[in-house]
Amino acid sequence: MKKLFFISLLSSLLFSESIIIKTKHKIEPSGLTMFRNHLFVISDNGRLCDLSSRICKKFRKKYDFEGMTNNGENIYLGVEGKDDIYKLNDSMEIIEKIKIPRYYKGINILPKGGDGIEGLTFLYKKAGWNYFAITNQSDNEDQIDRSRIIILKEKEISGEVRIVKYKDFEITDLSGLFVYKKELYVISDDNNYLMKLDKDLNILKKWFLPGEDQEGLVITDKFIYIAQDSGNVLKIKRSEIMK
Numbered sequence: 255m256k257k258l259f260f261i262s263l264l265s266s267l268l269f270s271e272s273i274i275i276k277t278k279h280k281i282e283p284s285g286l287t288m289f290r291n292h293l294f295v296i297s298d299n300g301r302l303c304d305l306s307s308r309i310c311k312k313f314r315k316k317y318d319f320e321g322m323t324n325n326g327e328n329i330y331l332g333v334e335g336k337d338d339i340y341k342l343n344d345s346m347e348i349i350e351k352i353k354i355p356r357y358y359k360g361i362n363i364l365p366k367g368g369d370g371i372e373g374l375t376f377l378y379k380k381a382g383w384n385y386f387a388i389t390n391q392s393d394n395e396d397q398i399d400r401s402r403i404i405i406l407k408e409k410e411i412s413g414e415v416r417i418v419k420y421k422d423f424e425i426t427d428l429s430g431l432f433v434y435k436k437e438l439y440v441i442s443d444d445n446n447y448l449m450k451l452d453k454d455l456n457i458l459k460k461w462f463l464p465g466e467d468q469e470g471l472v473i474t475d476k477f478i479y480i481a482q483d484s485g486n487v488l489k490i491k492r493s494e495i496m497k
C-alpha cells in the first residue's frame with residue numbers, strides 16, 4: 255500500500271500534465287490502438303470501446319483480451335489463456351482466429367497455462383505476410399515461462415503463422431508494445447518502465463512511467479496514451495516522458 259502511494263505521489267509530481275480519459279463503462283483497460291484517427295481501448299473483461307466517439311461493444315463470449323493493434327485495415331486483439339490473435343472487421347466482429355505456435359525450433363516459448371500474451375503490436379507488411387510482436391509476461395521464476403518478446407508473421411491468404419525469432423529479458427512483466435517511427439517500444443508494468451528497442455530487441459533506452467499496471471500503449475508526436483489495468487487511460491505529453 256505504501257509502495258502504491260509513493261508511486262502515485264511521484265507520478266503526480268513528475269507528470270503534472272497527465273490527463274485521465276474516462277470510459278463510458280467501468281472497464282479494466284488492457285490494450286490500446288489508434289485506428290483511423292480514433293483511440294480504441296480493449297478490456298480484459300471483453301469490452302471494446304472507441305474513446306473518440308464514446309461507443310462501446312461487449313463481446314458475447316467472455317474473452318480475456320490482452321493487447322491490441324491494427325494494420326491500417328483491421329484491428330487485432332490478443333487473447334490471454336488461449337494465446338491467440340483475433341482479427342476484427344469494420345463492425346468489430348471477430349472474422350479470424352490466428353493460432354500462435356507455442357514452439358520454436360523445439361523450444362516451448364509460449365507455455366500453455368503461463369501468464370501468456372500481454373502485449374501485441376503490428377510491425378509491418380512484407381511479401382503478403384503481416385509481421386507482429388507479442389510479449390509473453392512472466393516474473394521469470396520459471397525457467398521455461400520467461401519474460402520475452404516473440405516476433406511472428408501471418409500469411410494473409412492462407413492464415414499460416416510462423417515464429418520468426420524471440421528474445422528473453424531479465425526485466426520482468428513485459429506488457430504493452432507499440433511501433434513509433436519504425437522503432438519498437440515495450441512496457442514493463444511491474445517496473446514502471448517504457449523501453450525503446452533496436453532491431454535485435456536489445457534495450458536502447460528506458461524511461462520512468464506514471465501510474466501502475468500499465469498494459470496498453472500508443473505513442474504520437476504530441477502524446478503518449480497508457481492503458482492501466484487498474485481502470486484508467488492516461489494521456490501525457492510525450493515530451494514529459496521521453497526526455
